[in-house]
Amino acid sequence: MSMFEIHGGFTGLAASSRVRLARNIKGYPFRLTEQQHSEIADKIFAALKENPTIGPEFDKKQIIPRSTEASQLVEEHLISPELAQNGGWLIVSKDGGVSIMVGEEDHLRLQVIGTGLCPKECLETANRVASLIEAALPFAYDERLGYLTACPTNIGTGLRASIMLHLPMLTATEQMDRIIGYAGSRGCAVRGTYGEGSQAVGGFYQVSNQVTLGASAAELTDKLVETATTIIDAEKKAREQVRSQNEPALRDRIYRAAGTLRSAYLIDTNEAVQCISNVLIGLQMGFLSGMDAQKLYALEEHIRPAMLNGAPQDRDKKRAEILREATKPIQFN
Known part of the structure; x- marks a missing residue:
């Protein structure tokens, strides 16, 4: 098993988990120039490389806008469609378990992906990598608001945790409206395979937290797991x-x-x-x-x-x- 490989027990219902932390660097304007994007990517890469344990695991690559490679990285869930469209930088572990986008809406977005139902383990890894970066590049933080982000919907923890669920029978029995309503009442959202605005082909949906303020990242992740578990139980009943x-x-x-x-x-x-x-x-x-x-x-x-x-x-x-x-x-x- 590689260093960042995370397994949470694959059931086919919870196919994978992902945690993303949005962060901005203290002292930099929110809107960066291409040169500043490159500078921040270099500093993040250098900070990780200084750690003898995890440093060798990471590579850095420039994302060329609208390139074939960028499209492949979107399909692998390693970068966002926005980064593929506009370009930027990607720092990624050799196994793809940890990736850092530089040049998207925020200065950096740190992502950890695992197999099965494992957002808690993904969050632990994300926090560990974020701490290494923050030691070299302090993050923009407010004592009252938390981590400062470009979009108000991310402010606070800057957390977006999601679980990819396979829900074909809830879809076939036309129960997804009820499921979406239930998730919303729990502060969660249900989206298509590639996030907001995408289709859920084959019954693959992302369930993620919507709330980022008023609770810790660990508490928000726990609530997401509880919500996903209830939805999984509903899918099992629909299958039977x-x-x-x-x-x-x-x-x-x-x-x-x-x-x-x-x-x-x-x-x-x-x-x-x-x-x-x-x-x-x-x-x-x-x-x-x-x-x-x-x-x-x-x-x-x-x-x-x-x-x-x-x-x-x-x-x-x-x-x-x-x-x-x-x-x-x-x-x-």
Whole structure:
């Protein structure tokens, strides 16, 4: 296991967790020049490199606006669409578990990603890395307001913690409006796969905290976990409800999805993600076996358009080849 690899128990329902801390450097204006972005990136990188334990784990790269690499990094959840569009800097651990964007809305945004339900562990790692940076570059902080950020919605803790949940049956049974309302009452938001404004293809949703003031980062993270756990329980009930109403139809949908992944010659992103979603259900409910659900979920992130070079049809062909090979071990129960 690499230094920053975090596992919280993959269930296929809580696929991954992420913690992001928004920070600004004391003494710098909120709106920076490109030269100041570069200067701050250099100082952050130097501060991390001074630590003999974690320093060797990090690399620094410039983000070229609207480049293919930038699009790939968005699909890997390592940078935001805004940074990909406008450019900036990325400091990232070799395993991708820790990444620091420089040049987005705030001077820096520190992110930690883990597998499964593990936002608490992600927060611990984020705080550890943030402390190393702050020792060299003091953060803008107000005793009353907390960490100062460009957007008022981030002020206070500067925390945005999120959990990627797989909720296909709550979607199919038209219960997501109720779930979104419940999350809102808990100070949380439910968004699509890539955050605000994105679609939830295959039933993959991000659940994140909305509140950043009035509680500690640890308290906000605890509340997020409680909210996500309740939503997970609702998804489990929805799955059993669908099974009890018409198991043959559910099994048929899952088998057809597995058959498509195992035999398609061309497959576009949306169809692939939808099929992966159905196969995940099959693996979790015992209709399918022979493949690790975590491996299948990880595969979903590597078949996005920017990850596959070439014309659209060439990408569809390559995507199908990857999926045919990966899903060979799947067995129908």
